[in-house]
Amino acid sequence: MSVGKVVVEADGGARGNPGPAGYGAVVRAAGSGEVLAERAESIGVATNNVAEYRGLIAGLEAAAELGAAEVEVRMDSKLVVEQMCGRWQIKNPGLRPLAAQAATLVRRFDSVTFGWIPRERNRHADALANAAMDRAEGKPVKAPKAAKPAVEPPAELGREPAEAPAADPSARARAREIAAQGSTARSSWEPRPASTATRLLLVRHGATELTAQRRYSGRGDVPLAEAGVAQARAAAARVAELAPSVAAVVSSPLSRCTATAELIARAAGGAPVVTEDDLIECDFGDWEGRTFAEVRSQWPAEMDAWLASPAVAPPGGESFNAVTKRVRRAVSTLLKTYPGETVAVVSHVSPLKIALRDALAAGDAFLHRLYLDPAGISIVDSWPDGGVAVRSVNDTAHLPRD
Template sequence: MTAAAAGGARATRRVVVEADGGARGNPGPAGYGAVVRDADSGEVLAERSESIGVATNNVAEYRGLIAGLEAAEEVGAGSVDVRMDSKLVVEQMAGRWQIKHPGLRPLAAQAAGLVRRFGTVTYTWIPRERNRHADALANAAMDLAAGKAPATDRVARAHEVAAQGSTAGSSWEPRPASTATRLLLVRHGETEHTALRRYSGRGDVPLSERGRAQARATAARLAGLAPSVAAVVTSPLSRCTATARLLAEALGDPPVVTEGDLVECDFGEWEGRTFAEVRERWPREMDAWLASPEVAPPGGESFVQVGTRVSRAVAGLLATYPGETVVVVSHVSPLKIALRDALAAGDAFLHRLYLDPAGLSILDSWPDGGVAVRTVNDTAHLAAL
């Protein structure tokens, strides 16, 4: 190939950059991952992954974008389609959102400088389920930053997950249920706040009498569905732990395990208020919150932050209980996010799905990364209450 021909190939090569980043906490031990693929064949041309010490999720996401663009330049890309599950980075780099945080401006400027080296760059938001390769690399880097495992082990696992994700979910071929890890997702029973349509986040509101009756009805339903349960894993808040204990009693007393990552979203200043009160007092903040998972209630937690820990919790369950059945007792927000990710749905799903108190959803996951959502918000067992 002549030098001119080589230059022409560089100018016309189309690539996809998949990038992600995150932190164990926010801020916390952080890392990023980036993958460059040929746009036509899907072949992986380059990978990047690095632990970056203590940083925020957004900083790590921008670092992943920068690493992906640098790698795209190295493989001779002329046209780049950036795909990320960070709505904030995609919207800011596309020029639709302002960059208000001063700590992100230098990173955005660095990314913009790299963008000018290509003929065209586009930005596309994708659900986390479709960003598994970069997500796995980022998680490997985060684990390394937190000192959880040798780098070789974590990167090997990241490649294993990425390989699974490249083919899983694209086939209708039936998989045997016996090899799946089954998660029986249960929302806690009703509380006084539930009945009054009040925001219940980190406030420790106990089950009402009706909520306890709902939990017992759910326990009877699960006893018929799951003859063998490895564990009942629950949010630490009492409305969940009380539900979990009633379920465990009906299931032969499997261990009840508390998992902090399953706790409800922190609704900040909205805690304990009715939906109508929040709409009246914080109309602009509520509109922004409904429009973007990156936005948190005043003094609270965004759905992006909740999603980070829910993904971590689900991954931990799949690693700890392979091929077994686990009951997961949690709240509306974490359960919606788990179902959104399993269905590879968009963020609008979070505001369109309704989950009743003591409603049951069933999620199967296979070792090859395949996922099947079998039931969503089943409440037949509550009909007699």
């Protein structure tokens, strides 16, 4: 299922502040107000603000699962709205990782706006949160009645509308800033057990004939060259050294990746190989099989536009923004499917650069500045609360030298 624009109504509460807490979230179709998804959960003892952030995160996750491109978030929590819009600082260290997790989710959509609404217009999400708390306390629970969607736009807070379009560069920068704040507070300075992280070993496939000629190699199913097979074997041995146990080897469906993945799986003691279409290389369209110089000569304006913006696609091809959507979907699925485990991910230059850009909360210029060698390995750890640690990037010490 895929939808265009949705409205997320989210709330959370605690009976005692802190006290027994829970959250609720509703996802509606933007046009009709039809309820597309509901989320609710008791979260033990927490504060109101923690529960409200958890409601926001649950609503954004549900919107992402529905394939939404645009999201309008409506909440009666002035604190969460103002902090996500960047007008209020996040002074409570306990909220930073939650804000970072929400900011990471925001970047998965084409645009996200945040708006404050009065509590009476957020009754559905509030009822879901209270039902979750009642259920945890063993009280009788009635299914929350779906309230009619509010047709009025979110109210203004003070003189400025409480909205922050994520498509706007400043809002995207804020999302990266929040993510960086959260990961720095929890990952860099606070020791954390690696055993609780999901570790992704990001491996670029071995070289092909097009790699050696420095030609654009996208959707064409080009096999590994002889040198590429040797590189893949070396990467497989390195993965076996790095990870005593690999839950799975997840690969792009193209043969240069699956051949690399099979060698890694064999070295890792027979781990299963799973193909994932979302990990396929960018479609370079008319540039497929051509060198950078050839493209620069024949498509100079198109090349300049492509280098300037991830929203621009090569003629007949795919933009980096489009690749980003599916890579984020793939990473999210991996983190949910293999919590606390190690997974080898075999893919191509573009998907791996995007995964590393997101992990580092870097800007889009990163995509054209990072170089990834054939069979190079990068390591990213991710924790359930949104914390991320990039352990290495493009490790090539294991590769045979000419």
